Amino acid sequence: GAVVSQHPSWVICKSGTSVKIECRSLDFQATTMFWYRQFPKQSLMLMATSNEGSKATYEQGVEKDKFLINHASLTLSTLTVTSAHPEDSSFYICSALTRRGIYNEQFFGPGTRLTVL
């Protein structure tokens, strides 16, 4: 149980276009999902916390108009990179939160590789 999927697994787009990445919890409901960004050979950087039915909470330095997050249902959160540029190329990983005993555990998706040409 507790499987999280991401779609697409990789995407290549032209500079100036927008790209949407989906994050789904397949066998559980998640009121909270997280979006991370990972550059090569680096750790995960939290971009935003996505809460179902409310606005996302962005980390300092993350442009909310650039990275649009929509958590429309208890099993789906989407990240849209608007007007993508080469510097937005990165590995994007989502996670979904669910209760596990005494604490809330994050389950991670497989990631989406975005390349902007």
Added chain:
Amino acid sequence: AQSVTQLDSQVPVFEEAPVELRCNYSSSVSVYLFWYVQYPNQGLQLLLKYLSGSTLVKGINGFEAEFNKSQTSFHLRKPSVHISDTAEYFCAVTLPLPGSARQLTFGSGTQLTVLP
């Protein structure tokens, strides 16, 4: 605020040798501790976690970690590694506050490379 330091960015080791990946944390309050593994172009998989109780925690794939409060450490160990253990390993912490979504703070990662 919490922080995590992984002292070694790269650890090469020969197959069947033991390995230890070091993790130290900083926090003014108690934390939950985690080790995750990431294979190339994949998401993170939980290896093990420490919430409370026994300080020696056993996880998947033969890994274990020991929580040392006095040294604020949570080092990951495996007595005999395999080629398939080659991956990036991340140590992470979170606050043990019930009923709330808690963010994970990750270390910078350690690349374990198992050599034949």
